[in-house]
Amino acid sequence: MTSFQISLFQLDNYGPWTTTPHPQPEPVLQALQSRLYADLVEAIGEYDGYTFFGRFDNIVALTHGIDRTAHRAIQQRIADSYPVTVSAGIGTGQTPTAALTDATQQLQSTGSAQDPDRTAELVGNTLDSPDEMQIAHFDIVDVTSTMTDQIDAHGAMLQVGTAALSLSSFLYQQKDALAYFVGGDNVIAICPPSLSQQDYQDALDHVLEQHDIPFQVGVGMGTQATDAGMDAKHALEQCRDNGTQIEGLQVASADD
Known part of the structure; x- marks a missing residue:
């Protein structure tokens, strides 16, 4: 049975950040989300993955063949360029939906998306040899x-x-x-x-x-x-x- 590897990237504590110490102007938030998404697309694409914007603060990527070291490098690239970090859950499953469910549960196990203590978490296991x-x-x-x-x-x-x-x-x-x-x-x-x-x-x-x-x-x-x-x-x-x-x-x- 074919296995899939899908990763869920989630902005850490993004909701509170947008309103602290005061609400950020919407153009600022839209520009940040757009640039961050574009940088994730480029970074994941360098490892032959596909990225989808989802809700912009929750971004789904098909990461067949991308190991944990590469995931960590992608996270660091975002941390070096933005005032927010991203946590990632790596999921595997026999269908795309099962893999995304696994990735979501892995990420949820690290705490709330609005937990101020959650920073660039990386959880889940990658596939050793991706299938077609x-x-x-x-x-x-x-x-x-x-x-x-x-x-x-x-x-x-x-x-x-x-x-x-x-x-x-x-x-x-x-x-x-x-x-x-x-x-x-x-x-x-x-x-x-x-x-x-x-x-x-x-x-x-x-x-x-x-x-x-x-x-x-x-x-x-x-x-x-x-x-x-x-x-x-x-x-x-x-x-x-x-x-x-x-x-x-x-x-x-x-x-x-």
């Missing part, structure tokens, strides 16, 4: 002509966001996958390698039926997030070129 996983890259079919060039920007944002949330919820609840909106009309999902073409079709059909918004998806395989993610990007380009909904040479058929 699926990365799925979704986007909306022809979003430019149907939304971007047709309706106001806020309306487009709401439609894309609603469809992305519906897709993420379906994959999380029905397929044990973790899917994250990553900007534009793009959603990236960490998926069990057992997902079949029919599983992906189920997800596409769900969003189409609920919101009348068509997605397409490219699927890639690999032991590292960047490798699987690039395969997924290339497969998504095949969808665009061929007018198909699902592409990816490693996607198994429902009969396999």
Whole structure:
């Protein structure tokens, strides 16, 4: 059975920091969160991991192949650059959802997110030899002509966001996958390698039926997030070129 490694990075005592000694201006907080997230993306990407902004103060990363020493170096990089630290829980499991649950519980065991005594904790164990996983890259079919060039920007944002949330919820609840909106009309999902073409079709059909918004998806395989993610990007380009909904040479058929 495939094992996944996912890490949860959480800003330490961030809520109280934003109001001590007085409330911080919102532009200051937004800028700090954006820069910190960008630095985490870059740092984790240097180890071939993928990072998702989550709630900005709770950031999820696919850290297949990234050991504890590298995690500690990433934490130190943040501590050297920001007035806040990050603690991290490393989780493993047979599905992406199980791995994130483990990471969350590991981190929660160190104390509250608003505990003033919690500073750059690192808990959990890494995988010795990561298994192959699926990365799925979704986007909306022809979003430019149907939304971007047709309706106001806020309306487009709401439609894309609603469809992305519906897709993420379906994959999380029905397929044990973790899917994250990553900007534009793009959603990236960490998926069990057992997902079949029919599983992906189920997800596409769900969003189409609920919101009348068509997605397409490219699927890639690999032991590292960047490798699987690039395969997924290339497969998504095949969808665009061929007018198909699902592409990816490693996607198994429902009969396999």
